[in-house]
Amino acid sequence: AQSVAQPEDQVNVAEGNPLTVKCTYSVSGNPYLFWYVQYPNRGLQFLLKYITGDNLVKGSYGFEAEFNKSQTSFHLKKPSALVSDSALYFCAVSPYGNKLVFGAGTILRVKS
């Protein structure tokens, strides 16, 4: 069965500092991996994906993620956090490129 773990319920970071939101996955076969962000009372917004190719994927709003097959991880990163990055972040895996299996989500709080 496919699963995604986001080990941190919340990540706190100071504005201007680098941020990392962790994600590990379990799936048979080659994973399609995604990061989404949800602002309060809003839908989910696509940030980035890994399907194949370079392990470092760049996405929207300056975010990037590194696919590590040996560690089955897909951590989300940003070199310099903004207060406006504060939101709920979801990692997801798609076993066959169709349905998304989501992690529990990580709240990111960026303080000025």
Added chain:
Amino acid sequence: DTAVSQTPKYLVTQMGNDKSIKCEQNLGHDTMYWYKQDSKKFLKIMFSYNNKELIINETVPNRFSPKSPDKAHLNLHINSLELGDSAVYFCASSGVHYEQYFGPGTRLTVT
């Protein structure tokens, strides 16, 4: 232009009632989905349609019935609403590049 839209945004109803949520996408995608987000923000897929054909039907009670009149629309009808159905329901669509685009959600409250 809104890519994925849902109506209504809020839905408050009593137990036992029947209600529908509508979803439309103007992205030209072939695949559409319904997800449920519970009070703890956990997201789980319910259904998926590809070009009007049901391709994913998770373990969802029979009271939930999706209908896709064409590939741009996917509606969700819920019979005999229960308290536990209270949640936010998200519609999404995807194309050949796999990422899914989500609607704004419908917050259903059953009293």
